[in-house]
Amino acid sequence: MGQMENISNEAKMDKFKHQSYERMAATYPLIYRAYLHPDQYSAYPIAERKFECGLGWYDIIDELSAWLEGQAEYFQQIGSPKIPLVAQCKGKFGSLRHYVREFPDNQAFQDELAIRKEAAYQRSCCTSEI
Secondary structure: OHHHHHHHHHHHHHHHHHHHHHHHHHHOOOOOHHHHOOOOOOOOHHHHHOOEOOHHHHHHHHHHHHHHHHHHHHHHHOOOOOOOEEEEEEEEOOEEEEEEEOOOOOHHHHHHHHHHHHHHHHHHHOOOOO
C-alpha cells in the first residue's frame, strides 16, 4: 500500500507542477508563446518538453518572467520585428537554465537580460529544487 501512495503523491505533484507552470505561461503570454502555441514554435524545446524543472525554482522563474514580459510588451508596442520569447527553461547540474531567443536589436536590453539571467542562475544554485 505504501508504494501505491507514493505513486499517487507523485502523480499529484506532477499535476500541481503542470498546473503551476500553465498559470505562469498564461500570465506571461508573449514570452511563453512557444509553450502556449507549440504548433507554431516547434523549433523551441519548451514547445515540446514544457518546463523541465521542478517547483523549487518557480519564484526565480516568475521574477525573471515578469521583467521579461514587460520588456516584450515594450518591444511589441514600438513595433520591433523581434519580441523575446523563452525557448527553454530547465534544471541542469543543480542550477536553472533559462534560454531566451528572438532578441530585439537593443544592446541595453541584451545587457540587462544577461545580468538578470546570471542573478537567477546564482540564486538557483543556492535554492533547493523540489
